Amino acid sequence: MPVEVLKGTLQGFKTSLPNRLQKVDLKHLRLGCNCANKYFQGAVVISYPLTRLENGKAFFKIVLQESENSSSRTDTINMLLFGKLAEDSEKVVHQGDTLVVAGFSLTKSASEDGRHCCQLEMSDETGSTIYICPKSPCTAAASETVSISVAPKYTYTPLNHLKGGTVVNLYGAVKFFKPPYVSKGTDYCSVVTIVDQSDTKLVCTLFNANRDALPKIYKNGDIVRFHRIKVQEFNGQMQGVTSNGFAALTFDGTVGAPVVPRTTSKLFTFTEEDKKTVEDLRIWVASNSSNSVPAANLSSIQPQMFFDLTCQLVGKAKVDGASYLLKVWDGTKCPFPSWKVLVKEDDLEGDSVLINQLKNLTVDVVVYDNHVQLAKSLKVGNFIRMYSLHAKTQSPEGKPDVSYVQFHLHGGTGYGRGITVLPENHTDVKKLKAFLDSLDLRKYAGSEIPSAEPEDSYLTLGSCLEAYQELSVTVLTDHQHFDVTAVNTILNSRIPQQYRIRAKLRRFEPKKLHQSIKLLCPQCNLLQEVPDVTEFDTLLQASATRPNPDSQNIPFCESVVWDIESQGSRYVAVHFVTRYELLQEPEDSLIMIEGGTLRDILRLSKKFKGIIPVRSVEDNLVLLDLSVPFFWQGNIQYYGCQRCSDPKAVASLSALAVQQNASWEPTTIAEALGIVLLQYVFVMKFTLDDGTGTLDAYLVDAENFFQIPASEVLTSNIFQEDMERIMNKLCPTGRNPDGLPWLECFIKSYYVKNGREEQLSYQIFDTMIAEDV
Structure with a gap:
């Protein structure tokens, strides 16, 4: 049976295993290795609740730690169970049990949690087997009693012994910190400067998509413990940055306060030696602290x-x-x-x-x-x-x-x-x-x-108003410490730099707002017009070929071929990408289409998550020429840069098809296919006037400035109306210039070549329209 609870000893059971099965350690688990005759042994440290995937299939996640030679979080691995095997295992697997698992497949871990880079995947359909050696009550009591003595032994590096290019564990006292704030990307950022008894300081820049996962620091003098922080050298100074598996504990720095760690992690070690380290740092801080802000x-x-x-x-x-x-x-x-x-x-x-x-x-x-x-x-x-x-x-x-x-x-x-x-x-x-x-x-x-x-x-x-500009119709998203600079001062400066200005919008181009939508390559900065979708039909038909029967046997797809005109004059092949060899619901499905016309693609895009037009080359499927969109999603088409892209065969999508948390999103698909994704952006020219002079500043922005996605403006009447309303507010026709609203924004100056001459230009950045405009 796929799941078996052992009644004898684990050692006795292992002697009865078939000779063909050999034990494999974590350090030997690598993508591509043959695991058909291997088994892995580990102790259950975490088991998650049984859940259901979107297709209704049962899913059960377990974290295993090697029973031998385990010393850190990196010696743990995620195991994913599917189907009836997941349901049966969830009923009998408990924390502390030892598992022997065979018949597993090895895939890249979908989680950046500091554990092994691979994950074990098992299901009853693939012949996977799990043997469970339960943790007896006496064993459980004994392990709880000695839990501190068997905790992993960590080594901590003094701040004056740090070397660039290393990943270390640290203790330190907070000398300065910035509470978590939104970085320029999607992550939250926190900057922390720590010191220790060596009187050496280290500036750490920490990132995490979850604000609550960053260290919970409340005041200077708090004590922090960082595990697996990467040290790098910059301008002769050491800096700390988050690395894979980074974890933090924070403690109140007050002498005599309870030594209680602040953390969002449910799994961490803390020994008597750690407690002494915290108390020693508290005493040192009490006699050496000097806070700059009272x-x-x-x-x-x-x-x-x-x-x-x-x-x-x-x-x-x-x-x-x-x-x-x-x-x-x-x-x-x-x-x-x-x-x-x-x-x-x-x-x-x-x-x-x-x-x-x-x-x-x-x-x-x-x-x-x-x-x-x-x-x-x-x-x-x-x-x-x-x-x-x-x-x-x-x-x-x-x-x-x-x-x-x-x-x-x-x-x-x-x-x-x-x-x-x-x-x-x-x-x-x-x-x-x-x-x-x-x-x-x-x-x-x-x-x-x-x-x-x-x-x-x-x-x-x-x-x-003069000091704080509450009535500006724009909001600054960074660099708020910059002082406002007059336009005439900027015009008289020939050195490229960044400025904060407060001005009124005299005029803007283009007047037809839909013409402001362009396509931008983030690598070569090539700017191009958005093609007319009606032009694609000729290109699609020209690239259409009769589907090759050999291309229908794609391991991660189920394929069908339709005789569209019932006389063999036009065929369309549709390849449905599967997830764990199962079809998904249409609204979650990715399909590839051969020989489809514009009408076919538009019709199918209303039902499926995304569509990739392809053609057969020998026994492979490849993308069409990048002059047409490589990916269609709803009413939006996505393009690749013809200069920077290095297209791969669509077989490259197979890695995504087996990832648990992979999504059929344009950025993910583009990366897998070697495509540099062109971005939809607004490109406008604003003439700004602050009373001391006027300058033309360009806006090149995907969605931040208007809080409207540029990719959807061309197909959405609602977004087009929002654009018109905003621009009528910023620069109303016929309004007395004195009554125009104030815009506070950042601009940067830069040189562009105009023939043999260099011309100074200006671009708006890190600015967005206020919510109530």
């Missing part, structure tokens, strides 16, 4: 200072597209009159009774630019810490003798600016909650601070 409460702030504030959120509201209001308190009272942001009562989220009760203890913090999205996600009642908060004095217009304190969390990540939600069990949160609960709020019912006239005590839109 932590403060509201009662101790001074005008113009930057400080870290731990507080509770009692209310929040949208101010405009580039800023957001947070009403917070920490139980102490600001000693200066503070501005209140005027928002509609219906827009203010929070308990109105509590907000009114605390009105003399709360302050209004306005956060800008890249912090807005996180501010929106905060929940009223959260305990938060804001880093590098600015207490700035401002006088109402016409009243220089009156001043108020404004609280701003400026855009960017400079000086560690950001917001973090603190957990309920954090030491600082416990202290703050106890303090807030002890307050008698009745004594604060009346205002003890000189109040201003109502019209002066509120921060209305535009009152800080």
Whole structure:
């Protein structure tokens, strides 16, 4: 039977195995190796719940660790079970059991989790077998008792012994950090500078697609443990970056606080020796720390200072597209009159009774630019810490003798600016909650601070326009620490560089907005027009050949041939790509088509996930000429760069067909086929005017600026209407120039060759339209 629970000893069972079966170790498991006569032995360290694939097939995932010579996470491997084998195994496999598995196939791991680069795949259909040696109660108790003594032994490298090109384990104290923020890609990034007793510092740049998977650092002085961090040398300095299998633990750096690791991982080791290392670092930090930004409460702030504030959120509201209001308190009272942001009562989220009760203890913090999205996600009642908060004095217009304190969390990540939600069990949160609960709020019912006239005590839109540009119809997505530069200054500079400007849009080209959509190669920067789809029919028919019967025997496809005109004059072959030798639902299926016309492809694209036009060459299938789209998905066609691409036979898709988490997306398919994917982009010329001069800046953007995908504008009336509405807002026809809205954006200057001369040009980047435009 495929699954067998052993009643005797494992050693006795192994002596009865057929002689043809030989044990294979993890270090010998490589893609392409013959596993037909091999078996693998490992202990179950994790088993996931049984799930169902989209086709209804059962799926069960187990993580195995070698029973012998295991020392780290890299000595574990993922095992994927399918069908009835998955169902039967899920009922009898438990953590700690030892498994002997045979009849498995080996594929590339679909997970970047630091485990073995391959994964074992098994199903009853392929003759796979699993033998289970259960973990007895006495064995379980014994293993739990000695779990610390058998934990993997890790070696930690002092920071002054680091060498470039190595992957090491580290301990250190946080000297500086930036809370996680969205990088230019899709990942979150956190920058952490750590030090240790050698007085050496290391700047670490950490990336992860999941914000919560990055180290949970709350303040300078926290202790961190990094496993498998890659060290590289840059400009004579060592830097740390995340590598495959990177893992982190974080500890409160306060001497005497419980040594409890903060982590999202369910599987980690922590010994008495680790505990001593943390405590030693705490003592060293206590006698050597020097924080550049002070932590403060509201009662101790001074005008113009930057400080870290731990507080509770009692209310929040949208101010405009580039800023957001947070009403917070920490139980102490600001000693200066503070501005209140005027928002509609219906827009203010929070308990109105509590907000009114605390009105003399709360302050209004306005956060800008890249912090807005996180501010929106905060929940009223959260305990938060804001880093590098600015207490700035401002006088109402016409009243220089009156001043108020404004609280701003400026855009960017400079000086560690950001917001973090603190957990309920954090030491600082416990202290703050106890303090807030002890307050008698009745004594604060009346205002003890000189109040201003109502019209002066509120921060209305535009009152800080010059300094913070809340009314800009654009949002900056990076580099917010740049100062605004006048256009005439930029025009007088001949050195290519980057600028932040604030200007109005006088005119733009092209006026017919659909003409702004182009195709761009990300490698050679070739820019070309989007072809007219009706032109493809001639090219498709010219490339059509009678399907070769030998090309119908593709291992990862099921193929059919249709006689379209019933007289043998035109044939169409359709190859349905399978996943684990099974067909998928049409809306999830990838198909390849030979001899299809434009009408055939458009008809099939309404039903299937994606279509690849192909032709037969001898007994292989190859792509058509790249002058036509290599991939069709719905109403969108995807093109490859004819200069940079190196097309492969479609057999290259076989690796994707067996990957559990692979998706039939254009970028994935292009990579597998050796295609450099052309990007749909907006290409427009903006004439910008700030009153000191005008310059023409080009916008070359796929979707960030307009928050609209360029690939879909040509086929979507809704997106075309959105484009027209946005451009009418930015540059309305017939509007007095003084009434045009302000655009705040980044531009970079660069030289382009115009014949024998070089001409200075400008391009907009890291800027997008505000949500409410």
